[in-house]
Amino acid sequence: xxxxxxxxxxxxxxxxxxxxxxxxxxxxxxxxxxxxxxxxxxxxxxxxxxxxxxxxxxxxxxxxxxxxxxxxxxxxxxxxxxxxxxxxxxxxxxxxxxxxxxxxxxxxxxx
Amino acid sequence: xxxxxxxxxxxxxxxxxxxxxxxxxxxxxxxxxxxxxxxxxxxxxxxxxxxxxxxxxxxxxxxxxxxxxxxxxxxxxxxxxxxxxxxxxxxxxxxxxxxxxxxxxxxxxxxxxxx
Numbered sequence: 001x002x003x004x005x006x007x008x009x010x011x012x013x014x015x016x017x018x019x020x021x022x023x024x025x026x027x028x029x030x031x032x033x034x035x036x037x038x039x040x041x042x043x044x045x046x047x048x049x050x051x052x053x054x055x056x057x058x059x060x061x062x063x064x065x066x067x068x069x070x071x072x073x074x075x076x077x078x079x080x081x082x083x084x085x086x087x088x089x090x091x092x093x094x095x096x097x098x099x100x101x102x103x104x105x106x107x108x109x110x111x
Numbered sequence: 112x113x114x115x116x117x118x119x120x121x122x123x124x125x126x127x128x129x130x131x132x133x134x135x136x137x138x139x140x141x142x143x144x145x146x147x148x149x150x151x152x153x154x155x156x157x158x159x160x161x162x163x164x165x166x167x168x169x170x171x172x173x174x175x176x177x178x179x180x181x182x183x184x185x186x187x188x189x190x191x192x193x194x195x196x197x198x199x200x201x202x203x204x205x206x207x208x209x210x211x212x213x214x215x216x217x218x219x220x221x222x223x224x225x226x
Contacts, residue, residue, distance in 0.1 A: 034214060043115075043201050044154065046214030087153065097142050097161060097205065099215060101153035 004088045009106040012082075018075040020105050022088030025069040032091050033064060034099070035073045037084040044087065044101075047073065078109045112137040115218035117202050123224045126192060132221045134185040134202030141207035143185040144215065145177060148199040160185060161207050192225045199223075 005023040012018040024033060034049040048055055048062045050071070055062045061074040075082055087104040115136045124130045134143065142161050146154035159167035160179040174196075176188040185202055199222050203215040 036214070038154075041199075043203070043217030043219050044215070046216065049214060085153075097144070097159050097207070098156060098167065099144075100156060104153060 004090055004102050006086075006088055006102065006105045008103065009108065011108050011110060012075075012078045014080060014109055014111050015077055018078040018082065018107060018109070020073040020075075020086050020088075020107065021070065022072070023070045024088070024090050027068050027090050029068075033062070033068075033071050034089045034091060035060070035062065036087045036089065036101075037082075038087070038104075039081075039084040047086075078107075080109050080111060083107060083109045113216065115202055115204055115216050117200075117218035117221050119221060120219065121222050121224075123226060124189065124192065125226055126194070128192075129188070129190045131189065132187040132200055132202075132223075134187075134204075134218055135183055136204045136216070137183055138204065138216065139182075140204035140216070141182060142205045143179060144203040144205075145185070145187055146201040146203065146217075148201060148220070150198075154201055158187075189223075192223075194225050197223055197225045 032049050032051050035047040036044040037047055038044040047059050048057055050062045050064050064071045085104040085106050087101050089099055118133045144159050145157040147157055148154040156169050157171045158177045163179045174191050178186040199220045201217055201220045203217045205215045
């Protein structure tokens with residue numbers, strides 16, 4: 001299983017870009033990188049995913065390095081409502097549908 | 112409808128009780144999941160259903176019994192639980208055919224307290 005490593009916590013000023021890093025040095029060629037977030041007492045929310053190319057949607061951008069060993073989730077203009085735990089996940093696909101959550105990064109957006 | 116609905120939102124049960132958690136989705140997703148989350152910890156996968164069949168059981172104790180009666184509904188039957196089973200129980204769903212291409216949609220969870 002490809003393992004991910006994230007910093008336990010980060011701060012960001014409101015209105016600034018939040019850049020959340022993730023290391024996944026053992027990722028396999030056909031494994032996708034997924035990002036979810038969990039706001040306090042709610043279920044996790046899917047944000048974005050990618051394989052090789054950079055991806056952007058209405059919530060965030062995902063930058064994956066050329067060697068695919070790390071990635072960065074970018075929230076372009078963080079708001080107080082973006083305060084949450086952000087999980088970087090590499091999908092394990094072993095005859096089933098396993099999404100295994102690591103410890104994640106607790107992002108605090110401050111006014 | 113783009114939601115996963117879980118009921119009840121809160122549940123308190125005794126160690127000798129039998130109760131059930133319910134999860135429902137109408138997005139046409141054919142994969143459904145149960146996760147357990149303790150306070151300040153990440154969600155832990157319990158069960159995976161694919162096309163209404165149990166495909167993954169992460170060595171969960173038999174006091175937790177999942178059921179998928181149809182493609183929209185997922186239940187988790189609880190019996191003889193212990194206080195350490197108190198947690199937030201999360202249900203999720205996703206497309207089943209191409210798992211690498213889709214994210215999961217999670218419900219808001221059932222907060223279970225075993226007394």
